[in-house]
Amino acid sequence: MKRREFVQIATIGSAAIFQACETIEVETQKASQASLNSPKKEIASACWQCVSRCSILAYTKENRLVKIEGNPLSMRNEGKVCAKGQAGINQIYNPDRLLYPLRRIGQRGSGKWEKISWETALNLILEGGEIEGSKVKGLKTLRQEGNPEKFLFHYGRMVGTDYTILINYFLSAYGTSSIGNHDSICSRAGSIARRLTGDISSSKKFDDVDIILNFGRSLIDAGIDHIPIIRRVTKMRERGVKIYTFDVRLSNTAAKSNKWIPVKPGTDLAVVLALSHVLLNEGLYDKEEIEQTANVTVDELLSHLAPFSPQWAEEIAGVPASLIEEIAIEYGNANSGVCTSFRGAFMHFNGVQTQRAIYMLDVIAGNIGPQVRKTKRAQWNFPFPRPEKPAAKLPIFTGDSGQFAVSDGSISHQILTQINKGNGKPELYMVYCHNPVYANGNCNENIEIYKDTSKIPFLVSVDVGLSETTELADLVLPDASFLERWTAEAKGTADGIPEYYIRQPVHEPLGETRNFVDVACNLAKELGLNLGFESARDFVEGACNTTAGIKEAGGFEYMKKHGIWHDRSAQVSYIKRGKVKLFSERLDKSGFAGLPTWMSHPDHQDLNEDELILTTFKVNVHTHSRTQNCKWLTEIYHENPAWINAATAERLGIQSNDWIKLKSSIGELITKARITQGVHPTAISISHHLGHWAFGEYASGKKTSINLENDSDSQLVWWESYGMHLNKIIPNYGDPISGAMCWNDTVVSVRKIS
Amino acid sequence: MPKQLNRKFILQFLGLFASLGSLFWWLTPSKPKSRLAMVMDLDKCIGCHACTVACKSENGVAIGGSRTRVLEQEYGDYPETTRFFLPLMCNHCEDAPCIKACPNKAILRKDNGLVDINKDLCNGFQFCVSACPYGAIYINPDQEPDEAVQDYPSRTVFKADKCNFCEERLEEGLEPSCSNTCPADARIFGDLADPNSKVSKLVHGEKLTGLLMEEGTQPQVYYKGGMHSIFQVSKAINKK
Numbered sequence: 001m002k003r004r005e006f007v008q009i010a011t012i013g014s015a016a017i018f019q020a021c022e023t024i025e026v027e028t029q030k031a032s033q034a035s036l037n038s039p040k041k042e043i044a045s046a047c048w049q050c051v052s053r054c055s056i057l058a059y060t061k062e063n064r065l066v067k068i069e070g071n072p073l074s075m076r077n078e079g080k081v082c083a084k085g086q087a088g089i090n091q092i093y094n095p096d097r098l099l100y101p102l103r104r105i106g107q108r109g110s111g112k113w114e115k116i117s118w119e120t121a122l123n124l125i126l127e128g129g130e131i132e133g134s135k136v137k138g139l140k141t142l143r144q145e146g147n148p149e150k151f152l153f154h155y156g157r158m159v160g161t162d163y164t165i166l167i168n169y170f171l172s173a174y175g176t177s178s179i180g181n182h183d184s185i186c187s188r189a190g191s192i193a194r195r196l197t198g199d200i201s202s203s204k205k206f207d208d209v210d211i212i213l214n215f216g217r218s219l220i221d222a223g224i225d226h227i228p229i230i231r232r233v234t235k236m237r238e239r240g241v242k243i244y245t246f247d248v249r250l251s252n253t254a255a256k257s258n259k260w261i262p263v264k265p266g267t268d269l270a271v272v273l274a275l276s277h278v279l280l281n282e283g284l285y286d287k288e289e290i291e292q293t294a295n296v297t298v299d300e301l302l303s304h305l306a307p308f309s310p311q312w313a314e315e316i317a318g319v320p321a322s323l324i325e326e327i328a329i330e331y332g333n334a335n336s337g338v339c340t341s342f343r344g345a346f347m348h349f350n351g352v353q354t355q356r357a358i359y360m361l362d363v364i365a366g367n368i369g370p371q372v373r374k375t376k377r378a379q380w381n382f383p384f385p386r387p388e389k390p391a392a393k394l395p396i397f398t399g400d401s402g403q404f405a406v407s408d409g410s411i412s413h414q415i416l417t418q419i420n421k422g423n424g425k426p427e428l429y430m431v432y433c434h435n436p437v438y439a440n441g442n443c444n445e446n447i448e449i450y451k452d453t454s455k456i457p458f459l460v461s462v463d464v465g466l467s468e469t470t471e472l473a474d475l476v477l478p479d480a481s482f483l484e485r486w487t488a489e490a491k492g493t494a495d496g497i498p499e500y501y502i503r504q505p506v507h508e509p510l511g512e513t514r515n516f517v518d519v520a521c522n523l524a525k526e527l528g529l530n531l532g533f534e535s536a537r538d539f540v541e542g543a544c545n546t547t548a549g550i551k552e553a554g555g556f557e558y559m560k561k562h563g564i565w566h567d568r569s570a571q572v573s574y575i576k577r578g579k580v581k582l583f584s585e586r587l588d589k590s591g592f593a594g595l596p597t598w599m600s601h602p603d604h605q606d607l608n609e610d611e612l613i614l615t616t617f618k619v620n621v622h623t624h625s626r627t628q629n630c631k632w633l634t635e636i637y638h639e640n641p642a643w644i645n646a647a648t649a650e651r652l653g654i655q656s657n658d659w660i661k662l663k664s665s666i667g668e669l670i671t672k673a674r675i676t677q678g679v680h681p682t683a684i685s686i687s688h689h690l691g692h693w694a695f696g697e698y699a700s701g702k703k704t705s706i707n708l709e710n711d712s713d714s715q716l717v718w719w720e721s722y723g724m725h726l727n728k729i730i731p732n733y734g735d736p737i738s739g740a741m742c743w744n745d746t747v748v749s750v751r752k753i754s
Numbered sequence: 755m756p757k758q759l760n761r762k763f764i765l766q767f768l769g770l771f772a773s774l775g776s777l778f779w780w781l782t783p784s785k786p787k788s789r790l791a792m793v794m795d796l797d798k799c800i801g802c803h804a805c806t807v808a809c810k811s812e813n814g815v816a817i818g819g820s821r822t823r824v825l826e827q828e829y830g831d832y833p834e835t836t837r838f839f840l841p842l843m844c845n846h847c848e849d850a851p852c853i854k855a856c857p858n859k860a861i862l863r864k865d866n867g868l869v870d871i872n873k874d875l876c877n878g879f880q881f882c883v884s885a886c887p888y889g890a891i892y893i894n895p896d897q898e899p900d901e902a903v904q905d906y907p908s909r910t911v912f913k914a915d916k917c918n919f920c921e922e923r924l925e926e927g928l929e930p931s932c933s934n935t936c937p938a939d940a941r942i943f944g945d946l947a948d949p950n951s952k953v954s955k956l957v958h959g960e961k962l963t964g965l966l967m968e969e970g971t972q973p974q975v976y977y978k979g980g981m982h983s984i985f986q987v988s989k990a991i992n993k994k
Contacts, residue, residue, distance in 0.1 A: 066811075067812060067931075079934075080936070083802060086807040220802070230938060231937060237798070250837060252800055252802075252837065256800055631817055632810050636806060646832065647832070676828060678828055713816060713817040716818045717817055718817070718818050
């Protein structure tokens, strides 16, 4: 019955394209069939399928991972773990898993590889060498030439001490600040809005309020703190908390809210301004409190918000004025309430002002309060001296000069276009834990730039499989999966209590894979840099043995056994903040409105009959780009048709399952229509996740050249569609203030094709 | 996926074997000490599929098979639209059509109320698959072919499989994998014979109902919240 748990990873067949491919045996995966009665081992670890990073218990039998459950000790996920987390098993034993270093044969993206040893691979990175006849420079040379910034490190969702070690220790010690992240395709507009408004958090948590106004946040579908948020929302709903969800699309969150209020894409801002307008007009505010909380007077707010009536907002956003009034009055009269928001509200042209307007609404409603503060984050102690942050940095992280008002930080989705424009040339471009080709907009342009060896002479990718980006690399390093590594993590509970936890391996990394953090420690040593520790495990051990509380509980040994430490009686600490900057001098000086005000998207005016606004969303069983190789998840979600409102579809003569063509300013794509009552009539909504063209058989329907041919499930796949990828027709633009990707603004013409 | 047998064809066999099956059932002595059941709280279910994957993983269910799944359905006209979720699994019926349908007596109801398939006796006739109105039984595509079946040399035998409340976990004192991980507390597992259990309180405390009650199967999976009536259940369960 449990036969499938023991699907063998026996040998790696040498595909014809390998020039020097020996058959290697994956040690932990010999053709043994573990008996049902073999003892189960429990390992407390941490998930990393999504950024929520829940605490897990991994169960192994005969050194093979058989089950993932939530760790009941966690105050965050309380013993629960989601579909994605449990499918972590599919990552580690993926038939398309990358198990040894590869060097490209032929052109970039040819799909032909030579298997090489780690020694050869590391030598190439350190000393440089030749890739298909072209000379490339290594880390040593770049440093000797005084150009350490020509080592560009571009990472995706990397967290915990993996981040600390690689960014704060390794790259700093090496001397480069040419570091790209994924901030601008994630939630940059929100974080910049928070920074401009004074880096505050609300004094109200939604665990103890009566009403929540949710703007475009898929709380229970794909929340940034997935399971912990679901736990909180579950308890909130038991308490009868009212939730109003403003969203373009009927998300599962909207379905479980007291009311779904559809909003025209990109117009949440109008609704939020009108809600504030009603609160002021109805006198539902405390003048003294507002003036103690924010850097504006009530008189200023009254005159600023006067034009933004509910009737005005109805014209723009399509939300009935009476409903805006009703909700505002209910919100204003509630004992306690709070607003929440995410990408749906702020990954737009006007996203920064939308998020700032949400802060304004909560200041007026008294939900931020004069004790302006921010919750203090949990902080590990790292007993290793940290190298100074280097100044050397390629000028490719801010978009074009003057393009964005706040361009500090990382405009990561424009790194490639900046390289293409010749604004900086990375001699060694390393991609880690990221798939920019697929995850950014304008995929075809990304591919062309990555293929250009004159702009990017040496492209290295560290990955667990041959993703769309990795398949273009010159050198590919096989990383340990998240279940085969050491990391120290810390996150806050719902009450703000710090929870410290570790990720420990369920077994040794498969095949020749290595935790890249350990590889970096090794590279540092070869470069003569003293980091103060030898490996990720060393670092985690040091943190556990010196962090107050954990040290007394038993340090590393305690953490290896339990996985988690927290002090339930801990007092939540806050950092005091100055007044909320509802008026932003910085924005005012940059030519934007100092007080959050209406900004209309120039492209969204006077749309043609066949034009709709393309918006995106995430579902509950996938992360953006990195879980589609998990068969259990792809079996559940493998088709992403375009959601079109029934009335719109009728106008356009489109019926359910019709093939339709979407055309944006940069390209076209063909997909199926899903006619629904659950999306705004001006929107066409398509989820992320699907339409991979690489990454393996479960992600794309195509086996990669390194497929192990060892998964009996691969014969049983019953679905034929792998969906499509909408980023191909979304340009890599940024909002004018923060430069964040405007995921939800692209105008497309839509027509039925026969 | 193996094709299911024609329903009419099955009904003929049902007639033959039903009497045998029910006779077996009525002869079962006295009241059971425990009666396992599950309550699905449809108000709480958020359709996250944590249960679906928990089950796959715990029970080694092959791609194409499922012991539990979650359906979703949109309801209402724009903008008064919502969406409902319906988790489905074996209902461990008191009057289980699958037991009656199996010519090999491979399916039995245990003392604790668990309806279980004895894999040693199953020879893959699939009568149970067609008999179950809930679509809860599937033929395991991953089963090793049973070469011992000499009578049907042309057939490869794949065996029936379905939810058994994670019996191995129950023996270890654990709850089923699905309810164990449900982040919305929508699946509540327990013993109806214990008046203090959460399921007892839920089942006896308010009017809960089962799916397709008109089938007379007396299902032991109870649904809280009336949303399931909105689903065209019998239609939906036959879909993938």
